[in-house]
């Protein structure tokens with residue numbers, strides 16, 4: 001893709017919306033565990049899904065960061081101020097950092113609990129020895145991070161809608177596979 005392109009590449013667009021679907025499933029799997037009795041197979045299954053889905057998100061994020069490093073973001077028309085562009089870049093970095101932090105925290109919690117788990121059937125090596133007190137503390141941070149995520153992703157989606165309906169620029173169009181932007185719309 002040239003830097004003059006009006007859209008992100010189809011790879012970046014595809015990975016972005018696939019990440020959204022995965023993120024919804026990561027939340028749904030763990031938030032739905034309270035529907036099932038403690039110790040039941042169904043509860044274990046949704047938790048196992050949470051781990052595998054989140055690690056899939058990690059893989060996808062790796063590809064995504066690579067794709068973003070190889071491909072420049074298309075320009076926003078009309079162009080926002082330099083400060084707004086920097087703040088947006090910072091916001092995107094925050095989302096990446098939050099995702100990686102959440103995944104690492106979850107992985108550490110299971111490791112510190114000595115809780116063997118699998119990635120779609122493949123055994124995942126644990127990172128540490130057991131320490132249940134630290135595991136509890138990090139689990140609390142992970143849960144706090146999960147609440148923060150609602151605001152972070154919600155704020156991100158609201159900003160995209162504000163660009164579209166409020167500022168009426170092409171920010172959202174650049175991330176949509178089919179829509180075309182007409183200047184002055």
Ligand code: HEM
Nearest residue numbers: 026027030051054055099102103106107109110143146149
């Ligand atoms: C972006 C990635 C992730 C998100 C958004 C996320 C989100 C969540 C949410 C919403 C909860 C429930 C919070 C609550 O009940 O207050 C949770 C709990 C948990 N997550 Fe994650 N998580 C992610 C990644 C991971 C990963 C990679 C692992 C482990 C491999 C993991 C392990 C856990 C554990 C052990 C719990 C506590 C389970 C329990 O209470 O029984 N998470 N996570």
Ligand code: HEM
Nearest residue numbers: 016019020023068073088092095096153157160171172175
């Ligand atoms: C309905 C929900 C969402 C909407 C409407 C939305 C919209 C957008 C738009 C329009 C952009 C381009 C912004 C720009 O270039 O300035 C973007 C970029 C981005 N979005 Fe989303 N998004 C949503 C959900 C998500 C989710 C769930 C994640 C995290 C998994 C996410 C992570 C990112 C990141 C990191 C970027 C920066 C570009 C990149 O590196 O790929 N978005 N989003």
